[in-house]
Amino acid sequence: MLRQSQLVRDSLLALVWLGMSMALPPRCGAQPGNSERSPTTVTPVKQPAQLVCVFIGGMNSDPSPRQIAGTAKRREGSSGMYRLAGDVRREGVETVYFNWNGTSPGQINDSNPPLASAIVTYLREHMRVHPGDRIAMVGNSWGGLTAWQAAEALARSETPLAIDLLVLLDPSSTGRALQPPGERPVTVNASANFYTRNRFVWGPWPVAPPHEDIDLGDPARGFLRENGPNYANPLDFPAHVAAEWDERIHLAIRDRLWRLIPQD
Numbered sequence: 001m002l003r004q005s006q007l008v009r010d011s012l013l014a015l016v017w018l019g020m021s022m023a024l025p026p027r028c029g030a031q032p033g034n035s036e037r038s039p040t041t042v043t044p045v046k047q048p049a050q051l052v053c054v055f056i057g058g059m060n061s062d063p064s065p066r067q068i069a070g071t072a073k074r075r076e077g078s079s080g081m082y083r084l085a086g087d088v089r090r091e092g093v094e095t096v097y098f099n100w101n102g103t104s105p106g107q108i109n110d111s112n113p114p115l116a117s118a119i120v121t122y123l124r125e126h127m128r129v130h131p132g133d134r135i136a137m138v139g140n141s142w143g144g145l146t147a148w149q150a151a152e153a154l155a156r157s158e159t160p161l162a163i164d165l166l167v168l169l170d171p172s173s174t175g176r177a178l179q180p181p182g183e184r185p186v187t188v189n190a191s192a193n194f195y196t197r198n199r200f201v202w203g204p205w206p207v208a209p210p211h212e213d214i215d216l217g218d219p220a221r222g223f224l225r226e227n228g229p230n231y232a233n234p235l236d237f238p239a240h241v242a243a244e245w246d247e248r249i250h251l252a253i254r255d256r257l258w259r260l261i262p263q264d
Contacts (some may be wrong), residue, residue, distance in 0.1 A: 050093075050094065050130065050132075050133050050134070050261075050262070051093045051094070051133065051134045051135075051136060051164075051257065051260050051261050051262075052093070052094045052095070052096075052123075052126055052130070052133050052134070052135055052136070053085070053088055053093050053094070053095050053096075053135075053136040053137070053138060053257060054095075054096055054097075054098065054119055054122070054123065054135075054136070054137045054138070054147070054150075055081045055082070055084060055085040055088075055095060055096070055097045055098070055137075055138050055139075055143075056081065056097075056098050056099070056100060056119070056137065056138065056139040056140065056143030056144075056146050056147050057079050057081040057082065057097065057098070057099050057100055057140055057141075057143050057244075058081070058100055058140045058141030058142050058143050058172075058244065059100060059141060059142045060078065061078060061079040061080070061081055061082070061099065061100070061140065061141070061143070061244065062078060062079060062099050062103075062105065062106060062107075062108035062109075063077060063078060063079040063082040063097070063105040063106065064076070064077040064078045064079070065106065067079060067082055067083070067105075068082075068105050068106055075245070079097075079105075079244075080140070080244035080245035080246075080250075081097065081138070081140050081143065081169075081244060082097050082105060083245075084138070084250050084253065084254075085097045087250065087254065088254060088257060091254070091258075092261070093257065093261070094126075094133075096122060098118060098119055098122075098143075098146075099113075099143075100139075100141070100142040100143040100145075100146050101113035101114075101115055101146070102114040102115040102116060102117060102118035102119060102146070103118070115146065115149070116146050116149035116150040116153055117153070119137075119146070119147075119150040120150050120153050120154055120157075123135060123150070123154065123161060124154075124161065127161060134164045134260050134262075135161070135162070135163050135164055136163070136164055136165040136166070136167065136257055136260060137150065137151065137163060137165075137166050137167070138167040138168075138169065138253060138257075139166075139167070139168055139169070139171060140168075140169040140170065140171075140243075140244050141169070141170055141171065141172045141201075141240070141244070142172060142173075142175075142176060143171075144168040144169065144170070144171025144172065144202070145171060145172070145173050145176055145177060145180075145181075147166060147168065147171075148166070148168075148171075148181050148184075148185070151163050151166055151184075151185040151187070151188050152181075152185045154185070154187060155185040155186050155187040155188070156185075160187050161187065162187045162188075162189060163185070163187060163188045163189065164189050164190070164260055165188075165189065165190050165191070165192070165256060165257070165260055166184070166185075166188045166190075166191040166192075167191070167192045167193075167194075167253055167256060167257075168191070168192070168193045168194065168195075168202070168205070169194050169243060169244065169249065169253070170194065170195050170196050170198070170201050170216075170240055170243045170244075171193065171195070171201060171202045171205075172200055172201045172202065172240075173202070174200040174201075180202040180205065182206075183207060183208075184205075184207040184208065184211070189210070190210040190211065191205070191207065191210075191211045191212070192211070192212040192214065192253075192256055193205045193211070193212065193213050193214065194214045194216055194243070194249055194252070194253070195213070195214070195215065195216060196216050196217060196231040196232075196236070196239050196240055196243055197215070197216075197217040197231065197232050197233065197234050198233075198234060198235070198236060198237065198239065198240050199234045199235065200237075200240075201240065214252070216231035216243060216249070217230075217231040217232030217233075218232075222248070223246070223248055223249060228242075229242035229243065229246070231243065
C-alpha cells in the first residue's frame with residue numbers, strides 16, 4: 001500500500017498508484033494473461049513428499065468391465081487387488097494397477113504384453129515429475145514375482161531407483177520360474193510377505209531385514225476364522241484366491257502403506 005506524502009502533489013497520486021499496481025504479482029487464482037514479468041522472479045512452492053503405490057494382480061485377476069467402470073459392488077469382479085488399489089487411492093495415495101504381465105486393466109490378453117518393463121517405465125516417469133515421492137509396490141500371486149522383477153530391474157539399472165516398501169500377497173512363481181528369487185533387490189528398503197501354506201506359493205521368504213513374514217495359516221496371526229478360507233491347508237487353491245479379497249489382509253497392507261505417508 002502506498003503511503004501518502006505531502007511531497008507528492010495530489011495530481012500525481014493516481015498515476016503513482018496505477019504504476020505500482022501493475023508491478024504487483026497477480027493475486028491467488030488470477031490468470032497471468034500477457035504479463036511480461038520474468039518467470040525467474042516467481043518463487044516455486046515446494047510440494048510435500050507423497051506416496052505412489054503400484055498394485056499388481058495375479059494370473060486371472062484382470063479387473064472386470066464393471067470394476068473398471070466403477071459400477072461393481074464390493075464383492076463383485078475378478079480382481080481383489082484392483083479393489084484394494086481403489087481403496088488406497090481414496091485415502092490420498094496415488095495408485096496404479098497392472099496385470100501380472102504388465103498390461104493395463106482389461107488388457108491381460110494382449111498378444112505382446114510388456115511384462116515388468118511397463119512398471120519400470122511408469123515409475124521412472126512418475127519420479128521424473130515427482131522426484132520427492134516415496135514408492136511402494138504390492139504384488140499378488142504371479143504379480144508378486146512381477147513386482148520383484150520390476151524392483152530388480154530398477155536396482156540394476158544405470159540410475160537405480162529405490163523402493164520404500166515391497167508387499168507380497170501369497171506370491172507364486174509356479175509356471176513362471178523354477179524357484180522363488182533368493183534375495184530382495186538391493187534398493188528395496190523394506191518388505192512384507194503375507195503367505196498361505198499352499199505348496200505352490202513361496203511361503204516364508206528368507207531375506208534380510210527389515211522384513212516381515214506373515215503366516216496367514218497361523219491362528220495367532222488372526223487371519224483364520226471359522227468357516228473362512230483355510231490358509232493353513234497346503235492343497236487349498238480357493239484359499240489362495242480368497243486371500244486376494246480378504247478385507248483383514250487388505251487392512252494390514254493398508255496399515256503398512258499408511259506408515260510411509262509423510263506426517264507434517
